[in-house]
Amino acid sequence: MSNGILVFVEHRDGAFNKASFEAVAAAQQLGAALGQEVSAVLLGADAGLAQGVAGYDVSRVITAENPKLAVYTPDAYADAFEQLVRSLDPQYVFMPHTYLVRDFAPKLAARFGKGVISDCIRAQVEGGAVTFARRIFLGKIDADVIAAGASPVFATFQSGAYRGDQAQKGVGAPVESVQVEVGEVRMQPEAPFQEVKQAVDLSKANVIVAIGRGIKGQEHIALAEKLAAALGGDIAASRPICDAGWLPIDRQIGSSGQTVAPKLYIALGISGAIQHLVGMKNSTTIVAVNKDPEAPIFDIADYGIVGDLFEVVPVLTEEIQKLKG
Amino acid sequence: MKIIVLMKQVPNKDAILRIDREEKWIEEGDLSFEVNESDGYALEESLRLKEKKGGEVVVCSMGPQRVKSVIKDALARGADRAIHIVGDNLAHVGPYAAARILADAIREEQPDLVMTGLQSDDYGYAQTGVILAELLGLPHATIVIEVDASGEQFRVKRELESGWYQWYTMPTPALLTIQSGINPIRYASLKGIMAAKKKEIREVQPASEALSEGDDFQSIKRIYFPQKTKQTQFLGDGDAKKGAAQLAEKLRTEARIF
Numbered sequence: 014m015s016n017g018i019l020v021f022v023e024h025r026d027g028a029f030n031k032a033s034f035e036a037v038a039a040a041q042q043l044g045a046a047l048g049q050e051v052s053a054v055l056l057g058a059d060a061g062l063a064q065g066v067a068g069y070d071v072s073r074v075i076t077a078e079n080p081k082l083a084v085y086t087p088d089a090y091a092d093a094f095e096q097l098v099r100s101l102d103p104q105y106v107f108m109p110h111t112y113l114v115r116d117f118a119p120k121l122a123a124r125f126g127k128g129v130i131s132d133c134i135r136a137q138v139e140g141g142a143v144t145f146a147r148r149i150f151l152g153k154i155d156a157d158v159i160a161a162g163a164s165p166v167f168a169t170f171q172s173g174a175y176r177g178d179q180a181q182k183g184v185g186a187p188v189e190s191v192q193v194e195v196g197e198v199r200m201q202p203e204a205p206f207q208e209v210k211q212a213v214d215l216s217k218a219n220v221i222v223a224i225g226r227g228i229k230g231q232e233h234i235a236l237a238e239k240l241a242a243a244l245g246g247d248i249a250a251s252r253p254i255c256d257a258g259w260l261p262i263d264r265q266i267g268s269s270g271q272t273v274a275p276k277l278y279i280a281l282g283i284s285g286a287i288q289h290l291v292g293m294k295n296s297t298t299i300v301a302v303n304k305d306p307e308a309p310i311f312d313i314a315d316y317g318i319v320g321d322l323f324e325v326v327p328v329l330t331e332e333i334q335k336l337k338g
Numbered sequence: 339m340k341i342i343v344l345m346k347q348v349p350n351k352d353a354i355l356r357i358d359r360e361e362k363w364i365e366e367g368d369l370s371f372e373v374n375e376s377d378g379y380a381l382e383e384s385l386r387l388k389e390k391k392g393g394e395v396v397v398c399s400m401g402p403q404r405v406k407s408v409i410k411d412a413l414a415r416g417a418d419r420a421i422h423i424v425g426d427n428l429a430h431v432g433p434y435a436a437a438r439i440l441a442d443a444i445r446e447e448q449p450d451l452v453m454t455g456l457q458s459d460d461y462g463y464a465q466t467g468v469i470l471a472e473l474l475g476l477p478h479a480t481i482v483i484e485v486d487a488s489g490e491q492f493r494v495k496r497e498l499e500s501g502w503y504q505w506y507t508m509p510t511p512a513l514l515t516i517q518s519g520i521n522p523i524r525y526a527s528l529k530g531i532m533a534a535k536k537k538e539i540r541e542v543q544p545a546s547e548a549l550s551e552g553d554d555f556q557s558i559k560r561i562y563f564p565q566k567t568k569q570t571q572f573l574g575d576g577d578a579k580k581g582a583a584q585l586a587e588k589l590r591t592e593a594r595i596f
Contacts, residue, residue: 087478112499116480119465123472127555128433131463151459153355157559199477203505205498256519269497277595298593307354316585317570320578328579332586337596
């Protein structure tokens with residue numbers, strides 16, 4: 014009978030991915046509600062990293078060892094993790110929904126004839142089983158999902174769904190290292206790198222006026238720039254605007270761009286997909302202007318105007334100039 | 339080089355969504371549909387590769403007859419032919435079942451490359467491509483932002499988090515999931531639209547066992563609009579200009595921005 018929870022802890026170049034401890038917190042909370050033990054899994058980690066995880070309240074830390082795990086590849090990770098799951102026979106496998114996990118977890122789940130309950134934002138135990146909540150339609154709608162079929166259940170948690178600082182520390186878990194077989198690794202990774210240093214550092218901006226698809230054309234950006242100037246702020250954008258080349262990439266806010274937390278963030282014509290929200294949700298005051306009253310950006314806005322940004326922005330700019338005298 | 343591009347049709351991004359009576363899905367009656375954004379970029383990248391290396395681009399899409407609009411648009415932009423896996427419920431199969439059906443439909447084509455978007459804008463599973471690679475026995479790379487096919491070996495640039503990137507060298511055949519923005523998307527020309535009318539669209543039916551297999555690992559109990567985490571003050575009450583004036587005042591007195 015399958016039992017227990019495996020939680021995957023991600024690392025690169027000797028450092029943890031912090032989202033891992035959000036998954037640990039999720040596993041601990043669900044494990045307590047289910048009455049199941051939590052084991053942490055690291056692939057190709059050194060002893061120091063394993064000891065770092067052993068400080069958390071888990072029943073044990075398992076490290077899979079093979080020289081081919083030194084650098085991440087989906088082929089090696091899927092082979093190694095598959096062996097651990099087959100030998101440990103857990104009921105649940107929890108992982109953070111990181112880019113790395115997205116790259117290998119579906120491959121792992123496919124070997125068990127299933128997919129992953131991906132990008133969960135909440136989970137709770139009802140009647141001895143977990144009900145997961147996921148966001149669909151780019152964050153506009155939530156779906157409650159239940160797992161069915163044979164164990165294990167593979168699930169990933171969205172960044173920020175649980176708080177890493179709420180992962181409980183423990184008295185020191187035992188570390189078990191396991192030698193695993195890894196087959197042919199077909200892809201050869203080169204060293205990760207950053208693009209040329211970003212010219213614009215938006216993380217220090219007090220006020221940011223950000224534009225999204227609703228701006229409709231490059232020629233309209235001046236409108237937002239005037240508002241930014243009136244507030245002494247900087248202009249920024251969601252991904253589609255930079256993809257279209259209307260603003261340079263160093264103005265992009267979100268998971269693949271900059272993370273900011275200004276005093277004021279004005280989102281103009283931005284619907285609020287999670288990839289954008291993670292980059293700005295900690296701003297002190299958030300204003301959203303959008304024609305769609307169901308746009309997810311309103312979920313995190315302090316002030317919202319449902320309407321046409323082309324009507325709102327000129328009036329807002331003028332009123333601010335007046336009030337500032 | 340034979341490239342198969344998997345393209346999904348999803349509800350229009352700007353559509354106002356309404357939840358249906360069973361609370362399992364949305365009302366589709368008056369919805370407009372469009373191609374999934376990142377799949378459009380996958381098509382663009384495949385057309386650019388074909389222009390450099392020669393070969394053929396085959397579009398594959400599954401769903402009811404309405405997905406023909408996605409297929410015809412892709413053919414007008416320059417894809418050579420298409421495979422349409424026809425079925426009314428195919429929009430709702432889970433990622434494993436979807437990958438099974440797609441694998442059956444494209445296996446015999448023996449493509450050099452399979453490309454698709456990194457995730458769909460409706461269910462957002464972000465895994466059908468990777469599962470398909472596993473079922474077809476292909477190496478894969480996800481969140482690809484650049485493809486370099488100029489050298490002897492095939493290289494792809496993957497996006498990592500927080501502004502980091504990584505190049506992978508891979509053998510072909512392979513499967514790539516493409517990130518939005520990899521290349522500016524071309525529009526269909528009038529000539530392309532005319533030429534598309536003569537291009538082959540092969541309809542296939544999914545095998546019935548593939549439809550059910552592996553699809554039971556998750557089921558939707560209920561869908562609903564998200565609960566707000568913040569108490570949003572909505573301003574203007576439908577009057578955008580009035581809202582703007584109120585906002586300026588509140589930014590000064592409540593938020594104390596200036």
